[in-house]
Amino acid sequence: MQQPAPDHKHLAKFLLGSATGFFIGTVQGVVQLLPPVRAWLDSVGSPISGPGHMIDPLAHVHINVVGGVVLMTMAVTYYLFPIVTGYPVWSRRLVHHSFWWTFIGVCGFYTTLLIFGIIEGNLLLTDPSAIPAVHRYYAPVLSAVATVMGIGFWVFFINVFMGAKSYLFRS
Numbered sequence: 001m002q003q004p005a006p007d008h009k010h011l012a013k014f015l016l017g018s019a020t021g022f023f024i025g026t027v028q029g030v031v032q033l034l035p036p037v038r039a040w041l042d043s044v045g046s047p048i049s050g051p052g053h054m055i056d057p058l059a060h061v062h063i064n065v066v067g068g069v070v071l072m073t074m075a076v077t078y079y080l081f082p083i084v085t086g087y088p089v090w091s092r093r094l095v096h097h098s099f100w101w102t103f104i105g106v107c108g109f110y111t112t113l114l115i116f117g118i119i120e121g122n123l124l125l126t127d128p129s130a131i132p133a134v135h136r137y138y139a140p141v142l143s144a145v146a147t148v149m150g151i152g153f154w155v156f157f158i159n160v161f162m163g164a165k166s167y168l169f170r171s
């Protein structure tokens, strides 16, 4: 009797999230080349330091590599693992958690870098003495969203390694 096709609908959000990450990242990539935007980014430190560095390359890199590449890599791993090993992914609940922590984390990481980059960039050109009052929130906010993003990665690693354990130590 023919086996029902395995259900992969739960991976659709990874594909959508990845396309969203690449869309935002590529639009930013083009916008940051427009001469007035490029001149502004260069005047506030991009790509080496300060507010400009937060926007280009940090925000641009992470929305593309974490938002785009990593979410796609997670989906491909969850799709291929049962096919390659013959063993199911360890936890469907952790599949959902790895997506939502990573996606919400990278959205938070991206918007934090962009918002602080724009606010501090404008202050750098208008009133640099006002930067410390804003910048003191940067590290706590960025560490909080970076931790959310990191939890997404670590849940993914746990799910893959526990699945691999069942496969590698199969009796």
Ligand code: HEM
Pocket: 057, 058, 061, 062, 065, 066, 070, 146, 147, 149, 150, 153
């Ligand atoms: C939880 C996940 C991650 C966190 C919290 C994170 C955090 C950071 C931070 C704070 C920096 C800036 C360091 C500085 O001030 O120069 C950075 C730089 C960078 N990250 Fe990540 N990152 C993560 C994942 C990744 C991944 C998965 C990749 C690539 C696949 C990546 C690629 C890069 C690159 C290329 C830079 C250097 C950008 C530059 O200055 O040219 N990151 N990351």
